[in-house]
Amino acid sequence: MSSLTPQDISSVSGKDTAPTATTVPYTLTRLGVVMAPEPGNDLEADGVLNPASGRTPDGRLHLLPRLVASGNVSRVGLAEVVLEDGVPVGVERRGVVLAPDEGWERGLANAGVEDPRTTWIPRLGVHLMTYVAYGPLGPKLALAVSEDLCQWRRLGPLHFSYQPDLDTDLNLFPNKDAVFFPEPVPGPDGEPAYAMLHRPMWDLGWFRPGEGVHLPAGVTDERPGIWVSYVPAAAVERDLGALVHLRDHRLVALSEYAYEELKIGAGPPPIRVEEGWLLLHHGVAGHIPPGWDPTTQQVRYGAGAMLLDPSDVTKVLARTPTPILEPETADELTGTVANVVFPTAIEEVDGVRYVFYGMADAKIGVARLERIP
Template sequence: MKKHPTPVLTAEQVPYNQDKPRSCVFNAGVAKIDGEYLMVFRNDYEYLKRTLFSGTNLGIARSQDGINWSVDPEPIITADIIREQWAHIFPERFMPSEIRRVYDPRITVFDGKIILCLAMDTPHGVVGAIASTTDWKNYECLSISTPDNRNMVLFPEKVNGQFLRLERPFPIYGRGKPEAFEIWSSKSNDLRYWGDTRLVLASEEVPYSNSKIGPAAPPIKTEKGWLCTIHAVEKVEEELNSWHDNWKKIYHGGLILLDLEDPTKVIGLAKEPLIRPELKHEIEGFRGSVIFPCGMILEDNNEVKIYYGSADTCVGLVTASLEELLDTIEPIN
């Protein structure tokens, strides 16, 4: 595996919000469409105090090689855009007027259609949304989950005739253990109504996590199974580098392998993290020691590009051969 030594996208490359100090770009969904790399990134701007920013939007960057990126002149998604475009499909009492923030995008290209999985903050909980677009200007709402759910990723093809997604609900009371969240799956016939929900991987099954886990980038299909990245949190005693106090979590990027015919079944797990926070831009930033994979591209030559949020501040990149990644995974009986 090879880490790119510096971030591939930083706040300095974003042409808007430059008058807002201490901004971050991270947790970006990435896809390759007609030979062009597209990155939809979260842009938190104007850090105020503690863990608060004055605003969040989603921007889009483009690249010919997956390494050097240029950012479009305006953001493509804001809370105002979603509120306006989705106003006709929700009762005024609740949605969409109460959408406060849209963030953490994931991209899946499905039969030529661009599908986005998004997180949205509301006064009544965090919901996961699925939307489609053809022009990066208009967004059709396909589905919104109940609170609290996020980190949704959509499989790039139907499995046994159904759409499939991975997700991470985060119950506080039912689990009985703070921040012990897991990876679940749900199925749908139309991308709108979801059900047949199953637990896929529990947090205690990941050796390098003593806290929550969750899906990361949309899966890629291999001969051996569906290759999936995950994020896994390790709580530590010492305080880590951060813009705010009391940050004591290390986020690792890991790998699991799901059965091709039944992706609710984990057939393999890498017992060690694939990506650990080691470089300066990974251990220093808004929240240091955070690795959060969000995009994974399988190239024609079997090279895999994995893009990750780094310290909740910028976007990093690692590359490896598909064979190298699969070799890290140990079978689960």
């Protein structure tokens, strides 16, 4: 494998090697549980968690939760959010909108369409759903589109173009935590592009024993971090199918602080604020033993925040050195995976932003996102 200098890493990956500022003037205030498994519902026997969100054409707010049936089979549901005085307090279930019906979403002993993230793209008039297809080679990213949140059309698995300066093929690796920006941003060539954050994982040993870690050129930290890839806006606006063909892959951020010591990953779609693009993310600390059974992990997931530069989203302007939300309540401390808060959706109601998050991989909580004066 070819090697790169620290200066090369910045130009190839987009990673600024200088220390990151820590002023991100936003915080989260938890409000409670908004969705829990329905007793007697076999599709939710092992939890409801990590929802996407959006509004149907009539303006009603919905969650798209991951529903986990026994045997770790995941589907994407639809649930209308119940509001009291403008505050989310519960849901009314509207059924299942995506199930692991395709062969590449099913393995020998597993199946799943997992952890959806949806972004409404006004310029395209569609919701984009990135999700994890848990198939024969483990977790891979896929994309579906909808105009109404109810009917979804698969565009298929995501494909990452070969990039010689990385000296690797991103299609080889498991990948999670993908989410699109809600509008075109400047691509590496300065032209408008639709950008997707994602988190490739470099250890192939879990499905090819002995294979081990394969790092891209210029990257020396094997911990999973946040990357971005692009699709030219002009190509997408000619054909939505172009969205599955991503290119110009760049590193955005790796673990920096104690609550992120094992890995980081993107949360809900970034939102535009006066300081830049606000990205909530999760950081993981603790111990993950060999294998991919989450119930064996001794970890702690906290929510952090970053500000990305609007002129170049690979540049982190600031990030939080400590979590803005971490496991404290009984529902966050105990569940399928203990000690987890996992933000995945942001919605605005009457001028107030609410964040929906997974609680210990078993329930869904809601928190208010507030700007610190």
